[in-house]
Amino acid sequence: MPPGPETTDETDEELPTSLEDAADLLYGVGREEFIGVRDALVKQVRAAGDRELATEIGGLRKPSVAAWVANRLAREYPDEVEGLEELGGSLREAQEKLEGDALRQLSRQRHGLINALVERGRRIAREEAVRLGDPAVRELEKTIGAALADPAAARALAGGQLAGGMEAGPGLGDGGISAALGGPASGARSARTARPSRPSTRRPDRRPPRAPRTGDATAPGPEEPIDRDGEDRARAEQEERQQEQRQREERERREREERERAEQAARESRERADEAAELARRAAEEADTATGEAEDADAAVSDLRARLEAAEETRRSAWDAADAAARKRDARRREADRAREDAESAERHVRTLGVQS
Numbered sequence: 001m002p003p004g005p006e007t008t009d010e011t012d013e014e015l016p017t018s019l020e021d022a023a024d025l026l027y028g029v030g031r032e033e034f035i036g037v038r039d040a041l042v043k044q045v046r047a048a049g050d051r052e053l054a055t056e057i058g059g060l061r062k063p064s065v066a067a068w069v070a071n072r073l074a075r076e077y078p079d080e081v082e083g084l085e086e087l088g089g090s091l092r093e094a095q096e097k098l099e100g101d102a103l104r105q106l107s108r109q110r111h112g113l114i115n116a117l118v119e120r121g122r123r124i125a126r127e128e129a130v131r132l133g134d135p136a137v138r139e140l141e142k143t144i145g146a147a148l149a150d151p152a153a154a155r156a157l158a159g160g161q162l163a164g165g166m167e168a169g170p171g172l173g174d175g176g177i178s179a180a181l182g183g184p185a186s187g188a189r190s191a192r193t194a195r196p197s198r199p200s201t202r203r204p205d206r207r208p209p210r211a212p213r214t215g216d217a218t219a220p221g222p223e224e225p226i227d228r229d230g231e232d233r234a235r236a237e238q239e240e241r242q243q244e245q246r247q248r249e250e251r252e253r254r255e256r257e258e259r260e261r262a263e264q265a266a267r268e269s270r271e272r273a274d275e276a277a278e279l280a281r282r283a284a285e286e287a288d289t290a291t292g293e294a295e296d297a298d299a300a301v302s303d304l305r306a307r308l309e310a311a312e313e314t315r316r317s318a319w320d321a322a323d324a325a326a327r328k329r330d331a332r333r334r335e336a337d338r339a340r341e342d343a344e345s346a347e348r349h350v351r352t353l354g355v356q357s
Helices: 019-026 031-047 051-058 065-076 078-097 100-127 134-149 151-159 173-180 228-356
Strands: none
Touching: 019 031, 019 051, 031 051, 031 228, 065 078, 065 100, 065 134, 065 151, 078 100, 078 134, 078 151, 100 134, 134 151, 134 228, 151 173
């Protein structure tokens, strides 16, 4: 029995007809599945005749770990993620009006929401066996913070098509948001599935048609000459087109792999830079702590020195007073001795006068 066209166990699905739909599907699959699913989708769309869309789909970037988690949060917790824009607007309004109580309450909600989303992101990563290291956690926190700071960033996060992280600040703007987007999403989709199924890898049978065999119902009769040269030319042209197609696909694959390697190297460099910055920040904190302790010690020494000087002065004053008191005591003793001698002399004189009488 001759082999039939390639099939898979997966259910055939309607091919996406726009880059938006393709990106929405791709940025919802497992991170390690992204490349394989994207390549299969490119082949399917190209085989369907839409080469321009296939090229656009082939240019979609594999998301960073933090961006992948953010995209999953947008799909699994759409209410919380879409609520970031409203909360951010309330925070900005409270800041403009200088409403202290409202600002404090909203700030607590902000921290609570960021922490809750990050913890849910950790759970998603654990369930998918994806390593969510400290740099990726910081990138996720910055991305959520950017969504709170900028409505456009909030809509980009809710769109669930990020390829990289976002960070609030002067450099965000439309350019920073566009750089973080992997697809063309500008906001949340109304009907989103939590985990889109992957596209089928079934593709049409592209083998050249077989020449009819002797005895086939469609084989020409003895009075119908066979154009062997025309068949050979057609077969050669078909093979040439297939060869060119394979070469183009190979070039595109190599370019895509090179681009992905460059992006991976850039992400790793960025992660190393983030780790180095974190180490520098911790070292600065340790240096500040040590400086503060040294300043406290200097202050304590200065205080003790001042107390010691005061005690020395008190001691000198006490000894001076003690010396003065001793001198006064000695003078009084001498006065008492002289008075005693005068009294004894007077008594002797009295006795002498009595004897003479």
